[in-house]
Each structure stands twice: as structure tokens, then as C-alpha cells.
Amino acid sequence: MTLLHEFRKFVARGNVLDLAVGVIIGAAFGTITKSLTDDMIMPVIGWLFGGFDFSSYFLRLGPIPATYTGSPDNYAALKAAGVPLFGYGQFVSVVINFLILAFIVFLLVKFVNxxxxxxHEEQKAGTAAPAADPPEVALLREIRDELRARKDDAGSSPTSSS
Structure with a gap:
């Protein structure tokens, strides 16, 4: 079996395709959660705390290059210029993003379970023992079974002529 054939067989499995779909949907869901955090939740938290914007809080760990012309308070520009930064505000945003995502996944798993x-309860209720047959049906079955037994005994008897 060639490597290509094995790979095609592996990819053709339903689980692999389901996983790929899950990863793609998860990535899209991650961007939605990031936007929810960055564009809706964090501004409200900032407003509640008097303009507190987590993403702009950082500590510079090294000097700003002489060629840098931007603001010394712009985290993204300093990071792009290669200045070593300790971005604890950005970390807080990512942690909040993770907590929101984890809580949504928890609710989703809880709903699915x-x-x-x-x-399962519906299936269990649907597979209950069938109702007992009416006495007439049970009697007819007994008669049928007795007739079959007599026919079998008569057919296997050494005195019977076939």
C-alpha cells in the first residue's frame, strides 16, 4: 500500500473531516470572541473604570531605537519597532477572551450533554417491553406450536411412511 493511498484513506475517514470542520468553525468562532472582547466588553470595562484600556498598559524592557518617530505610549507601534515590552494589559485582554470562550464552550457542551x-431517555422509553398478547393470541400460538411439534414427531417416527 503506497503512502499516498494510506493518506487518502486517512483523510476520507469521517472523523478527520469532522475535525477539519471543527477547527475551521473554531477559528471563526475565535475571531468572533476576540471581537466581542476587544470591541464590546473591554470598552465597557474601560468606561466603568474611568477610561481604563487594558491593551495600552505595558512596561518597556529596553530602549526605544533612535530611528523611532512614533509615540512612546503606543504599544503596537513600539512592538512593531522591535522594542522589548512586557504587555500585561494585552495579556489581561487575552485572558478575558479565553474565559469568555471557555464559558461559551462549557455552555455548549452542557447543552449537548x-x-x-x-x-437516550426517549430511546429507553421507546424500547420498553411490548404489551402482553391477548389470551386468544397466546392460545393460538400454543396450538400452532403443538401442531408443529406433532408434525415433527410424526415425520421423524420410524413407523411413518414417507
Whole structure:
């Protein structure tokens, strides 16, 4: 079996395709969560705390290059210029982003588990023992089984002529 054939067989599995779809949707969901954090939650937190913007809080760990012409308070520009920075504000934003994402995933898993439990309960209720047959049906089955047994005994008897 060639390596290419094995690879095609591996990729053709449903689990691999499901994983790929999950990764793509997860990446898209991550950008939504990042936007939710950066564009909606963090500004509200900043407003509540009097203009506190987490992303702009940092400590410079090295000198600013002489060729740098931007603001010494611009985190993104300093980082792009190669200045070593300790961006604790950005880290706080990422942690909040992670907590929101983790909470949403927790709710999603909780919902799926509850839905699976409901489906199992419905299946369990649907596979209950069938109702007992009416006495007439049971009697007819006994008669049928007795007739079959007599026919089998008559057919295997050494005195019977076939």
C-alpha cells in the first residue's frame, strides 16, 4: 500500500473531516470572541473604570531605537519597532477572551450533554417491553406450536411412511 493511498484513506475517514470542520468553525468562532472582547466588553470595562484600556498598559524592557518617530505610549507601534515590552494589559485582554470562550464552550457542551440525555431517555422509553398478547393470541400460538411439534414427531417416527 503506497503512502499516498494510506493518506487518502486517512483523510476520507469521517472523523478527520469532522475535525477539519471543527477547527475551521473554531477559528471563526475565535475571531468572533476576540471581537466581542476587544470591541464590546473591554470598552465597557474601560468606561466603568474611568477610561481604563487594558491593551495600552505595558512596561518597556529596553530602549526605544533612535530611528523611532512614533509615540512612546503606543504599544503596537513600539512592538512593531522591535522594542522589548512586557504587555500585561494585552495579556489581561487575552485572558478575558479565553474565559469568555471557555464559558461559551462549557455552555455548549452542557447543552449537548443534556440533549444526548434526552435522546437516550426517549430511546429507553421507546424500547420498553411490548404489551402482553391477548389470551386468544397466546392460545393460538400454543396450538400452532403443538401442531408443529406433532408434525415433527410424526415425520421423524420410524413407523411413518414417507
Amino acid at each position: 443534556r440533549a444526548i440525555a434526552v435522546v
